[in-house]
Amino acid sequence: MPQKSNPTYFIILAFTLFSMNAFSQTKINHFAVYAKDLKESSQFYEEVVGLTPIDEPFKDGLHAWYxxxxxxxxxxxxxxxxxxxxxxxxxxxLCFSVENLEEFIEKLARYNIPFEDAVDNKGKINIRPDGIRQIYIQDPNGYWIEINDEY
Structure with missing residues (x-):
């Protein structure tokens, strides 16, 4: 190993630090949603949105993971x-993509959940410039959720 006063040491150190930074990337692991009533919110995300529950380590009745x-x-x-x-x-x-937006809208009707487009037009579908169709709904806590067909 070169001595710390040796210019080669600094070149190796700089290359090592650059390499570590160049090849590692921060990535998303999860996002959290603050729920007023965990049972009601869990039911919404499972039955309406269609998320699958996964094991959560807390087991305290205050957490649900999907x-x-x-x-x-x-x-x-x-x-x-x-x-x-x-x-x-x-x-x-939040944004979730579904395979069939029409079927999802039919499910919303069964649950009596209203939807709207990006600019607050009730019952309307928004079409992005790239052709992706999207709607917005609110969960039991009032959070907005985009549902689109970019599946």
Whole structure:
């Protein structure tokens, strides 16, 4: 190993640090949703959205975890403290893709859940410039969810 005062040492150190940074990437692991009522929110995400529950390590009745594809997960978390009303805006939303948007809209009708487009037109489907169709719904906590057909 070269001495620390040797220029070769700094070249090796710089290359090593660059290599570590160039080949490692920060990636998403999960996202969490604050739930007022875990049971109601779990029912919504399982029955309406169609997510599959996965094992969660807490086993405290305040957490529910769901597979969302590609090894990623969504965590529902109910706090023991009193509910704090979150600031909610459609711009901040989750997005799930479905294979058949029409079937999903039919499911929403069965659950009596309204949907709208990106600019608040009730019952309308938004079409993005790339042709992807999308709608927006709200979960039991008021969070906005985009559902699109970019499956």
């Amino acid at each position: 597979a969302i594809g590609y090894g990623l997960s969504m965590h529902l978390i109910e706090r023991e403290k009193p509910w704090k009303e979150p600031v909610i805006d459609k711009t901040n939303h």
